[in-house]
Every structure is written in structure tokens, then in C-alpha cells.
Amino acid sequence: MIQLFDTNLNPYNTQLKRRFPDKCLRAPKNSPYMVKWLIMHTIDDTRKLAQLLLKDKKIDRDGFALIVYRLSESEKSKTNVKGSGNKSPGHRNGDGKAITFIAEQKVRMSGKKDKIITDEDILKSLSSQFKIPYKKLDPLDLDIDIVTRTIPKPYALKHMILPLYEKGGELFVAIIDPESQDTIDGLAHVTGKKIRPALATPDDIMRIVHEFFGFKTSVINAEKEMHGQEIDLGNLEQLNQIKRPDEIGSNDQHIKNAVEYLFNYAFKLRASDIHIEPKRETSIVRFRIDGSLNDVYTIPKGVYQAIASRIKMLARLNIAEKRRPQDGRIKIEHGDGTAEIRLSTMPTAFGEKLVLRVLKAEFLLRDMESLGFFPEDQIKMEKFLNCPHGIVLVTGPTGSGKTTTLYSALGFLSHPEKNIISIEDPIETICDSFNQVAVQPAIGLTFAASLRTILRQDPDIIMIGEIRDSETAENAIQAALTGHLVLSTLHTNDTTSTITRLLDLGVEPYQINSAVIGIVAQRLVKMICPDCIRTISIEKEKLAVFGVTTDKNSVEIKEGSGCEKCRFTGYFGRTSVYEVLEINSEIRTMIHKNKTSMEIRKYALKSGMTTLRDSAVRKMLNGVTTMAEVLRIGYEL
Template structure:
């Protein structure tokens, strides 16, 4: 705990005020004295303006801190940037001799917060319990000089405190998320009852005889589900997992390809949450023994976001996975995908052709849908009939005529493709080539004057040709229609907020197949971890591509039955970057890390 406030000089303790904060900023060289005096004079009027804004937003119960008030002026700082709440709190932490921590919502234990302090007290005093370790509690505060608050929290916790400084706005945001969500959960538990029958647990199945379904539109459950979906979107999650366990239900988010556990629900609430999601997706809430798939469309920040819902019976109940299709991510201009200029030129030449077959390949979750949709959007116009066959439709787009595969009704890729050829299409997208009939019909469509996009599951571009032939495509017909092949992966970006320059070691260079001269340096960037990347050093993802134009030399090799290795070597001689080479190039540009390059291109054979 700090012993003196930063501006009293006499050892008196007391909460931070406007004068202390302004003096601290001047002392730290962030603010000039005349600017500090000007802000002090403007403060009363600015405070009234902020109060009116909170009245309009219905948040008058949230106190306005002096740090928030000073930050609201957006005053330019001496040197560079502006005076932000974060910079103010960092200065406060330095003056108090305490660490500053940017609160990461995914690393907060909601149960610890709600069990330690009440919402009203935490909100009024802007405090947040973060963790308990080795008999000590880490407590985030915005004002480390509020002795009464820290003493009270020490007594409540029943253990010593390690005080850290955080921004009040970050603390308030987490408090709102934790307490409002848990209030909805508690309300649901109260209405459903702790003794509600659990039909999902196979360990209890033998003992069950009867029961009633939990209503999916209960208001507490509605609030809880709305919170989870909104929170997932705000955290840039691609998937939301709700997983039943023996005694509880776990909620996890997949962010940048990595799963994070964010909540734990009482088991009694799980079925109600699942029923609510199934109701939103127009699924059968009474059917719990079979997998179901559905869709939801949500309005979020003036955007319509598509959600794909998948349910699966498991040992302890129905597991639900919600996949988010953010249009800002799914529909990107081609130059935002991560293609290098030469690769972009190749891809543009593919999609501008009047006919031919374009194959996109890569494992599940490698960004194929984004590439396909972006390519289709680039060619779609009022004069072009774009038709797609998907399983399922990932995102509804007005510019496309989209059809979903439904095997129960006999609507397969093969049958739909044959029908689609009678619909006067200009451009056709086949979601996946799975069998010989679909492969042959896709080639036939390309031969008869259509531009066909299709996906195949292979590791790289050259092996895609062998896969098509294995499925039953005639080599000479494939050679005459295939325009190009695009293999891709998603690689995580180095966090731009905390990256530091380093260089590859000799061992790392060898692992990547690089031959460096004795004194040659290969500068790279690594993220050291910060609040924005949640300590991972990585934030966001970008595509890595292997773009193989099918020229006359490759056509000849396809017809002659050359293997993937021969075609790969020919394509490289013709200028193709392999996945490994493209990833290394992104490493050299400081966009990704050595570990990511190794992870994503581990199956690169040439």
C-alpha cells in the first residue's frame, strides 16, 4: 500500500483529486503547467457535460472519476499522443510504487469477484478482485490512496492484499459484465430450482422417469444468452462453446484459433440456456438425442451478424457451438486477405477469366470461405449470375443465389450442380468436392463456359491435382479446365502493441530450412505480451497463401501423370511461393513469429 499521496508532501493519505492528478502529469512531463491550469478551470463545465451524457445513457449510478474527466479533454501530451485514462493511471501507479495492470476480462474469475465484494460497493469504489495465489489476493483499484477502501477489502478478503492500479473504465466494464451475467444466472437458478431434473447426464439416465421441459424464453436466461453472444462478438471470438460437464457447464470462446474458458454455469441453468439458443435458431427444443443445425441473425453495432448453431448430444447433456460470421471479416477486399502483390495478381487473373476451374484448398478453419466469398464478391454484379452450393450456407448474401445441401431431401453437391447448370449461371461456387461425380460435373461446368470455384481438402496446391484425379477426374480434362489452385492457412499476427525486435538463432533458421551465412542476421519480431494481446504476444490472424497458376508446363505434367513433388518443383521454378516460403516472408516483414511459422507449415513437404 502506498504511504503518501503524490502531491501532499506531508504524509497525509486521501483519495486522488483533480489537483493531484494534474500535478502528477506535470511532474511526469506529460503536461505543461499552463495546460494543467487551463484544464483545471474547464473541469466544472466538463464534469456537467459528462453528467448529462450519463443521464442520457441511464448510467448516473457510475461515478465520474477525476482521471476520466481529465482524459475526456483528449489533451495532447508532451512529446506524442494524448492524455488518456491509461496514461494517467500509469502515472498514478508509478507515483504509488505499484504495478499498473490493464484488466483482461478473459483472465478475471467471475466467482471470485462476486463472492468477495458486492456490486454496489465495487462499483462505487472502483475495485476488482483479480486472483488469489499463495494466500494473497490481487486487487485492482483506480485510486491506491483510498486507505479506507483497501483496509475494508483486506478485512473482507481475510488475507493480505497485493494492490495494483487499473483504469476505472476497465474495472467498471468487467464489474458490469460479471454481476449482470451472474445476476441473470442466479435468477434462472431461483426460477428453475436447484433440484431440477437433469435429463442430459447419462450417469443419471437410468433413474429418470418423467419431467417437464425448461422454457427457452425465460427472461433471466434470455439476458444470460444475450450477454454471452454480445461478449463473444466484443472479444472477436469465432466460436462460442457451451459444454455440459458432470456438475456444471463451461463456456469457452475461440479467439484467434485458441480456446479460452470465460464462464462456468450451474448445471441446472445449462438446459435452459441451450433451449433458449435452440429457440432463437428455430430448432426443435424437445429433440435432445440427435444433432441439430440452425442459424441466427443478430444486430450488433449497426451490422447484421450471421450465427451458425450446432448441437450435439454428449455424456452430460447437449453441447452447443455457435460460430460467428462477422461480415467485416468474411467479406474483405482481395488486397486485405494477406496475398503478396504477385499472388494477388495471379488470383485476380483467375477470377477475371470467363470460364475455368479455380480450386481453393486447406484444412477446416483455414479461411477458405473468406477467400471464396471475397472472390465471388469481386466478380458479382447485376450482369453476372453468381450461384453457390454450400453445406451449410455460411453467410446469406443478396448478390449470390445460394443453395444449401440437404442429403435427407436428396440435395447433394452432385445433384444440385447438375440442376444449377440449367439455371443459366455465369459463376458457380461448389462448397466442397467430395466425390467423383461432383468432381466430374465441376470440370464439365468449366468446359461448358462457366467460371467454377470449388474447395478440396488437401495440404498444398500441387497435391490438389492428385486428389481430383483420385476422385475420378480425367487428367486431360482437368488440365484443359484448371486455371489455378490456391492453398492457404491462417497464421497469427504478432501484437503490434508489444512486439520487440530480435533475430533468428542458427537452430531456428535450420528448422525453417534457411541457410544463413556465418555473420548474416535475420531480424524478426516477437510479442512480449501485453493487455491487448492477453499476454500471448499475438493478436489477430492473416492468411498465408500458396498460389499456383496452371500454365502450359503444368498442364503437360498433369496430362502425363506427374506426381505432386514434380509439379511442386515446376511451380516453384515458375515463381510460386510455397506455404513455408510465404510464411517466412511474413516473418521477415515482422507480421508473425517463428513459432507460428513452424506450427502452420509443419506439413510442408517441399
């Protein structure tokens, strides 16, 4: 016989005794009566939470009845399990099980047939009832040191509490139970700070606890093991002090864990690039998300070299070589599929800077409809691609989405009857539907040399990653003139200046007239977040700058107000804006007469060509992007 509230019986007995002080019973340790009593009282939290959602009109009576029924079924199954006296018998809001249980029932929200209530909806309802703000946790807004040094990981998981940041002598924390005053008081006593709670979902808290504590623990353990083994790279003179590969510790389990945390974190935040930058005392990790760089981690100086070596080893690079730039590739499997990472290293004043480009096939190989073409421009583009021979050029600065357009075009053209070969430096992502050649200048395999060989491989379609010199330009033109469809890129600002660039590379006007069938210029603009999109009014005088005329005093456009999904930026994802120039007979005549690019552009505009800026303005008026993005595009042009 034991006392019901013996702390050895159940981890929640202390809280039960506080809530039910009059229930001091004695019963056999595994007594069905005792187990049933515990269940009947601990499931009160779930039923109470369901009643609150019903009162708040988040669910209707049918949804409430469904939750209560499934709760009773859960109760029956637990009372029938032998030896369950030592296990958590019910669903408590304090550990998130009540919230999770209700969310798992997939109950429809009241008045919204297509909307299932989620843990976020439940927390927002609790927020309004208890006057505690709800916060969607964004890892980029959190300080890893504050999160990991304030409380230990077991305490954070047991009480489902997460320190967020300090401000004005106050500690802001995330909790899931608005009635967890004992936990808040205890934390205030330990830290000596006033606690400001906010509600967050159990999944968010557990995810950040595991990621932050996992990464921090790996880095700390690695730093301890490597203590006294660091190389001081505080100045350029010491860059040639290279450790042997077996001294770096890149095979250490803590380093492996830290790198895996880094990759998983990047995938979760939709990062397109990972920057690891060595500084004088520490190293900084930054992610590029939707075109903007964000600081993520600070790595101790002693651990940076091991992490860099581990990443270089995964990319099959020479980890002992730190004086010369290197390029490599890593293929990673993760929860959402596979991703290819392109690694570039470069020696800087304080060590090697690593940049990892995250590439996913589903982002590069897209349907033509999803790229951002307007219908009339998409018709022109598909007309270019359906030509049996000729050259199609895609232009724009670095990072403007040219590669995505080219890969999507190859996907559009891919067919068993076609022999498609690409020449790339480096290969962006491996695609089984066409043959890919990686340029290797060190052994003489340049774009021009590869192209000469490819012409003997019976190709139908050739993709050249970039036309960089006159020899490549000449060979590309010759390939187009000899019955092949050629796709390639150039770095120019717009479509008509591409003609001038080809002339500068030594291509004759008659060759341009005979080979080039179309030119596409493009830029990337950020898209408005669909979850926080709102309507604003803009005076017609401001729109006149973009060439928009109207009889109204103002025009309604869209912008993002900022929400949890977009990390309060107002943007989520990017799309392309295009300028498509078809080389028709009139333009060929103008090229033959050595007309300037401005004269050609004036004719193209009269013929109905949509400029990059006009395309961006049109997307703004359609509610896809914002005025700020249109201004940015206009500034670049």
C-alpha cells in the same frame, strides 16, 4: 438549517469531513454558498491529478491550462443549477470522475501531437507516482466466483474496486484511486486477507462488474427457479429423458439475460467460436480466440439445459430433440453492427454439446489486398478470377480460411452484370450481392443436385462450398467446361496434391487439363501484436532450417512481448499464407503423362512458385508473424 457534513446531504460528506475536519459549517440545504464550497474542495482532486500529469510530463502547460479552464466552466455551470445540493458536485478520483473528466477533454500528450491522453495513460502515470502496478483487466484471466462472491455489486461500483484473484493467502484487487486506503483496509478486515492493489481504468472495472455480476446473477436466479426440475444426464442411458418445451424455461428472463451476456462477451473478445460443453457435474463455456480455445465460464448443471434450449430456440431448432445433431442460424444485432451465428448441436455422453460459429460480413467479405497475398501471388489470383470460364480450387484443412478467401473472391467478382450463385452447406453469411443456396440432403438437395439445377439458372459464376464426392466433382468440371467460372474448395495439404485428389475422385486427366486454371493452398498464422512488437536476434544456423541463408551471424526478426491489448499472448489477429499454382501448358502436359504430384511440384518450384512454408518464412522476416508460427506451419506440412 442543517450541518454541512450531514450524511443525508451528500453521499460524499463523510469523506469530506475526514479530509476537512475544521470545516463544520451550518447552511441552508440548497444554499449556493454551500454548493460552491463543496465544488471548490471536491474539484481539488481533478486539479491535483492534472498537476501530477504535468509533473510527469504526460501533458504540457497548454494541456494543463485547458483542463483547469474547462474545470472552472464546469464549476460555474454546477453553481448555477438550483437544487444541486443533493448531487455529486465535483470530480473525485475515488469514483473515477476525475480520471474520466480529464480523459474526456482530449488533451494531447506532451511531445506526441497525434496522441490523445487516455484513462490508461493517466492510470499508468499514477502507477509510477504511487508505486502501485497498473493492470489491464482481461476477463479471461479472472475467476467469476472470486469477483462476484467477495463483495456485493453496489459496494464494488460505489468504491470502484474489483477483486481479481487469490494467491498465497492474498487477495489481489483492482482500484482506480491510489489513495483509497480506507476502502482497502475495510476489505482486508471483511475478508481477513492481505490486499494487494493494482490500478485499472474505470471503464474496465465497471464493464467487468456489470458483465460478471449480471451473468452470475442471471445464472443464480435461473438455478433457484429451476431447483428440483433438473434432468440428470450423468450417463448415456438417460439421454432419452426429454422434457416438454414448456417445462424447460427457455423463455425465462434470467436465461435470456445469461445468453445475451454470453454473446456480448464473445463479440467483445473477438471470439470466432463459442463452445458449450456439458460435463458430469457442470458445463463449460469456451471461446476460440485467434485459433486457441480459452475456458470462460462454468455453468451449473441445472441451468445448462435451459441455456441450451434458449439458444436452440433462437436458431429455430427443435428444442425437444436432443438425440440427433441439428444445425441452425441466429442473426444478432449488437453495438458494433450485426453478426450471424451458425449453431451446431451434437449429443454427447452428458448432454448436447453446442458450438456456435460467430460470423461477421466484414471478416468474410474483405479486399483482396487484406487477405495476405504477396503481390506476385495476388496478381496470379486476380488473373484466375478474370478468366471467363474454368475452375479455381482453394485447398486446406478445416479452419484454414478457405471460406474467407472464396467470399472475398466473390466480392471481387461481384458486379450488376454478373449472375453469381453459390451452393453452401451451410450458408456462412447472407450476402445481398449474390444468390445463395443451402444444401439440404434430407430432401435430396445435395451439392450435385443443386449444381444441375443452377446450370439452368443462367449463371456466370458458380461457387461450390466443397467438392466432397465424384458426382459433385464431375458436375463442377462440366460447369467449367460449358463456359462458367467455378470456385470451390478441397481438403488437401498443398496445391499439387489437389491434382491427385481430383484423379482419385474419378476426374479424367484431360478434364483437369481443360477445366482447372489455378489452385490456391492456404493456412492461417497468428500476427504479432502491434502494441508490444519487439526485435530479437536469431542465429543463422536456426534460420538455415527454413532455407534462409545469410552472411551475417544473426538475423533480426520480430515477436510480441505480451501486453494488455493481446492479453499477454504476443499475438493479435490472424492472416493467411498462400501457395498459388497456375496450371500452365507444361503442367498440363505433365498431367496428361500421368506424372506424380511430386514431379509436378518440383517443376512448379523451379518455375518460381512460393510454397506455404516459404510464404510463412517471408512473413516472419517481414515482421508479421513469429518463428513459432512458421514452425507450426512446417510441422503441419
